[in-house]
Amino acid sequence: MINSAIHPYQNLRLLEKIETDYGAKKPEWLLYWLKRGTKTLEELIEHYNKGGNYVFGDAITAADVFLYPQIYNAKNRFNLDLNPYPNVSRIFANLAKVKEFQDSAP
Numbered sequence: 263m264i265n266s267a268i269h270p271y272q273n274l275r276l277l278e279k280i281e282t283d284y285g286a287k288k289p290e291w292l293l294y295w296l297k298r299g300t301k302t303l304e305e306l307i308e309h310y311n312k313g314g315n316y317v318f319g320d321a322i323t324a325a326d327v328f329l330y331p332q333i334y335n336a337k338n339r340f341n342l343d344l345n346p347y348p349n350v351s352r353i354f355a356n357l358a359k360v361k362e363f364q365d366s367a368p
Contacts, residue, residue: 296336297346300336300344301346303329304346304348304349307349307353311349315356316353317329317353322357326353330358330363331366333350334354334367
């Protein structure tokens with residue numbers, strides 16, 4: 263879900279093409295899709311996580327490896343407000359404390 267529903271819309275070449283060909287403003291167009299994808303991610307985490315520190319509980323999985331850079335970019339590059347997504351926000355904050363995720367941040 264993260265790789266297919268959130269990531270492609272953050273690709274700068276795609277954003278430039280959308281703006282050039284269709285006149286859509288990057289932040290508004292992108293935020294629509296980021297909010298939609300992050301809302302779905304929030305719902306999936308609510309269903310499967312049950313309060314763990316990471317996407318699928320208390321062990322880091324590939325889902326966390328996908329989540330961190332996408333939410334990092336959505337929050338820091340495109341100003342996505344994470345307040346409506348408490349589970350995503352909590353997991354992102356937990357991942358931000360992990361050295362390997364800190365080292366991988368842009």
